[in-house]
Amino acid sequence: MEFKFKKIARFSVPLFVATILFACDTSELKTTSDSDEVLEPSPIESNPEVSNIATLNYLRKDANYDGWGLHIWNDDPNCDGATDSAVTDWDNPLLAISEGENGGVYDIPLKPGATCVTYIMHKGGEKEPGGDRQWDMQSLGKNVYLVQGKADLSMTPSALSVYEGTKGVLIDATSIAWQVGSADSYEMHYLENGGFEINDNTGVITSETIAIPLIEDALTDVAKRYSDYAGFTFSLPEGISIDTLVNGQLVLVAKNAQGQVFDATGVQLAPGLDAVYAISEGAQNEALGAIVSGNGASFKLWAPTAKNVSLYLYDDNLNMIPGAVLPMRRKANGTWETEQMVADALGKYYRYEVTVYHSALDSVETLQVTDPYSLSLSSNSLYSQVVDLSIEAKPVDWDTHIIPTVNNPEAQVIYETHLRDLSSAPGDGGTDELDGKYMAITETERESVKQLTSLVANGLNVIHLMNVFDIATVNEDPALRVELNDTVAKLCKLNASANICDTGVGQSTIREVLEGYGPQSADAQALMNDLRMLDSFNWGYDPFHYTTPEGSYATNAKGTIRIEEFRTLIMKLHEMGYRVIMDVVYNHTNSAGIDDKSVLDKIVPGYYQRLNASGYIETSTCCSNTATENVMMGKLMTDSLVTWAKDYKVDGFRFDLMGHQPKQLMLDSLVMPLN
Structure with missing residues (x-):
């Protein structure tokens, strides 16, 4: 669990509205190894066990513990053993109290009877693998050991691992970048289903792999962030295509003169996926999602690293339709599509089942996931729904209503507001059922509606709605809220x-x-x-699906009702004389990995989230950063903006943390809705 507050920008400009950019430390720890020396830990415990203290010993290759600390929290009632004084903010982790033969020593004060602590070892956005971790003291005791690059705690000291992180980068179909020291030889190893293992003491690879020699070669025309990396080229062996290569585990190794591996790391795929599939094969030009034609639809999902993708269809009660598990075929550009038009798909719910190797978990996972291009959803966003926005869910007069104009940007007078707060004051003359809802705007005797009308008469001409896209942390079922x-x-x-x-x-x-x-x-x-976590108070900076209205503001979160009601809100504001700006948050997702609220990272692991030099997800935004510099994440953002502008008649956008998007993408996105 990672969380920190961020400010809300309150100044806007036409169509796209700038946000405050927060400075953050983006420096990353870079280590190289140019020796075959094996680092062995001392068996001596760093701190004797005491009843109210738990001690974690953390060993790093560079022996530098400055800034490395434990983020600790108590949200899980089954794992809340840290005292209140030990609970930390993300920016102020619990630091080492000393350094010993087994690394930094971290003492955690415990509540009486504590048996479990939830933690993340990190330095800013750089984290040890495994995500949220739980220390079960009934199994491991109160004195444990953690080594760099490994997720699990140990009861006894462990050796530093030769294999660590995901520091290599696939540049294209024949090139690798790697920030590595000198060696006698370099190789890339491919494993179809993961499971790379190496003996840390002997430097011998013990798992079955396909070894591909790497030839040192200078990098040309690469992103600035890789300009100081060593460059390598490779030739694929017979029977291995680039499609095969990217759907398994890739490990880079450096060997000494005796053939021992002294450095090994995984491979980040995003630049290579862009070069091969998004650009060369044209995936950036694909229409994705459920593409409606009449009552039928075809389905397309970009998943170039997937081993298999299937489509599951569900009826209105969210029961799987018999015989409606449909195979999808992979195109050369990495897009999976249904083999033919699916008849009578309009209104049906659906999910994809994706089988893919997850490098962060080192395992092949088969997971059902909603569509990142969802336009309609079930309650709580568990299923996507096929909808035709051009003909469905339109309030009366939607197609013909007049949109106000403001000729000069300087003439805009902007009112930023939150839909729920605007329309949920007690005793304001509206019905309780519509408090905090899109449709509160239709109650002309409601005080907030009267106030909006009077403000137009006094010169206000733009409403800036805080986040109204689908968010992850408000339960859309009223019975559970x-x-x-x-x-x-x-x-x-x-x-x-x-x-x-x-x-x-x-x-x-x-x-x-x-x-x-x-x-x-x-x-x-x-x-x-x-x-907290049960009510509906939420500013909405936790995107779940970027291009569907939030369901908790609708009278019924299931299906297209939320679409019609949000359109009604937009139309009524237009009729009052307001243009409408919408807050958008494309800089992060609520979750990543295989978490329940993760979407993108289940489909193309490690692509849609921005990774640091060690291969861990950056969190400078608050949560799991998105990588809008990658072609298909940039496409998702732009396609989403076009939908809001074209199908919802939204007049402008205020970008949360706009500086996390590349400047050129912002300029390109500015033009797309106009076209």
Whole structure:
């Protein structure tokens, strides 16, 4: 779990609106090895076990622990053993108290009876592999060892691994870049299903691989970030194509004169996937997603590293349709498509099943995933839905309503607002059912609607809506969400450990209870903490699907209702005299890897997320950065913007953390909706 707050820009310009760019430290630790010396840990424990302290010993190749620390949190009630004083912010991890023969020594104060701590070892955006980790003290004890490049803790000291990170880069179909020291020879090893293993003591590869010699050759015409890397070329052996190469595990090794491997690392694929598939084979020009023709549809998913992709169709009750598991075929550009038009697909729900090697997990995974090009979704975004935006979900007069114009950018007077906050004030004259909803705009006696009307008369002419695309952290099922007007009993049904549950106020509303507390009291803070993650308060900076309206603002989150109601909001604002700017967040995703709320990283692992030099996902945005410098992520952003502009009549966009997108992509995206 990684989280940090970010500011919201409040200044806009026509069509695309700039955001504040935060400076961050993007320096990355780079290590090379030019020796076959084997580093052995000392068996001596660094700190004796004591009842209220857990000690983690962390060993690095460079023995540099400056800035490396533990991010610790207690969100999981089954793994919340750290004391409150040990819980950290991402920017201020728990640092080593000393250094010993087994590396940096990290002491974690524990609660009485603690058995588990949740942590990430990191330095800024550079992290040890494995994502969120849990230290089970009942199995491992309270004194453990972690070595660079490995995810798992050990009860005894472990040797530093020769194989570490994902520091090599596939540049194109015949070239590799690698920041590596001098060696007697270099090789690339291919494993169809992963599982590379090496004896760290002898430098001998113990897994079965196909070895491909690497020839040193200067790099030309590569991205600036790789300009100081060593360059290599390779020739594919008979029976191995570039398509085969990218759907397995690739490991680069450096050998000494005795043939021992002294350095080994994985390979980042993104530049090569762009060169071979997105550009040369033309995937950047493909129409992707569910492409409707009449009542039928064809389906296309770009997944060049996948071993197999199938389409699953579901009925309106989200039951799988008998016989509706459809094979998809791979095109030369890495796009998988249904072999023929799928009849009667309109309105059906669907998911893809993708079988692909995940380098971060070193395993082949078969996972069902929604469409990154989803235009309509089920409740809680578990299934994509086939929809034709050109003919469906249109409010009356949608096609003919007039959009106001502002001739000069300087004449824009912009009001930034959050839909939920704008329309959920108690006693404002609207119906409770529409509080915080798109359709609140239709209630002309609602005070917020009256206020918007009066502001137009006083010169306001642009509404900037904070995030209304599909987000990941508000439950779209009202029965599983707790609002201020819900009872304490409902809160306790969903969170039985809430402090208020034993106070006998079950029939009071949350709002009534809060009004009885001092705003800065411990009771108020405790209640809000127990409500957190169950209510609908959210600014929306956690994108799930970029091109579908958020379902919690609709009267029914399932299917096309959210589309029609969001269009109604846009149309009513236009009719009042406002142009509409929409906040967009293409710089990160809510999740990555195989997490429940991950989409892109399940389909092409390591491509859509921005990786640092060691191969770990960058998190400078707050969460898992997206790599909009990669062609197909840039295409996804641009295609999404075109949909919002063309099919929803959105007049402009304010980009969250715009500096995380390449300048040229921003300029190109500015033109696309106009075309």
